[in-house]
Amino acid sequence: MAIKLVIISLYLSPVKNIIIFASGAGSNAKKIIEYFTGETEIGVVLIVCNNTGAGVLKIAEDYKIPTLVIEKENFFLGDHYIPQLKQYRADLVVLAGFLWKIPHALIEAYPRRILNIHPALLPKYGGKGMYGLRVHEAVIRAGEKESGITIHYVDGHYDNGDIIFQARCPVKPQDTPETLAQRVHKLEHEYYVGVIEGAVKGEQFF
Numbered sequence: 001m002a003i004k005l006v007i008i009s010l011y012l013s014p015v016k017n018i019i020i021f022a023s024g025a026g027s028n029a030k031k032i033i034e035y036f037t038g039e040t041e042i043g044v045v046l047i048v049c050n051n052t053g054a055g056v057l058k059i060a061e062d063y064k065i066p067t068l069v070i071e072k073e074n075f076f077l078g079d080h081y082i083p084q085l086k087q088y089r090a091d092l093v094v095l096a097g098f099l100w101k102i103p104h105a106l107i108e109a110y111p112r113r114i115l116n117i118h119p120a121l122l123p124k125y126g127g128k129g130m131y132g133l134r135v136h137e138a139v140i141r142a143g144e145k146e147s148g149i150t151i152h153y154v155d156g157h158y159d160n161g162d163i164i165f166q167a168r169c170p171v172k173p174q175d176t177p178e179t180l181a182q183r184v185h186k187l188e189h190e191y192y193v194g195v196i197e198g199a200v201k202g203e204q205f206f
């Protein structure tokens with residue numbers, strides 16, 4: 001009887017769950033976790049990572065968030081991890097510096113519920129191999145006067161889904177890829193959480 005009640009209340013629970021996928025340092029993941037810490041109705045329930053040396057795993061440990069370290073072969077093998085992910089009853093999947101392409105099975109499991117952030121103004125400077133400092137190097141090399149961030153839905157291609165939000169910043173004449181990266185990172189930390197909050201609460205962006 002008690003178990004039945006727990007199961008029923010879980011189903012009726014207003015709590016919204018977020019899963020974060022990250023491969024690296026995890027500064028965006030940290031911001032997201034901190035933003036929702038203390039929130040009773042929205043929480044980060046799992047960090048998925050493909051790199052055992054990633055800083056984001058230490059962040060997960062610090063905040064006592066469960067982690068799932070995935071292996072390439074299994075990740076791209078049909079729907080291998082989906083039953084495990086489904087146990088977390090996620091309303092939204094958030095990519096925060098996750099470097100593998102999301103397989104179709106995962107996109108179908110979370111239709112219109114996977115977001116990504118990219119450190120440039122898509123559709124320029126995106127696609128396979130465009131990550132980290134390479135993005136900012138390309139922006140500077142092209143002589144762009146501004147750069148920024150793009151938050152978009154994830155489809156089956158790198159950095160390609162419908163764009164939800166963009167914010168801009170200047171590219172200064174003296175910028176190096178590192179200084180531009182810092183300015184862009186600030187925008188990411190400022191804006192990603194707000195878009196995530198809207199998406200997880202069911203806001204329609206289109």
Ligand code: GRF
Binds near residue numbers: 026185
């Ligand atoms: C961010 O610049 C994000 O736009 C990109 O990967 C980077 C992750 O940085 N997708 P961090 O690990 O969150 O610091």
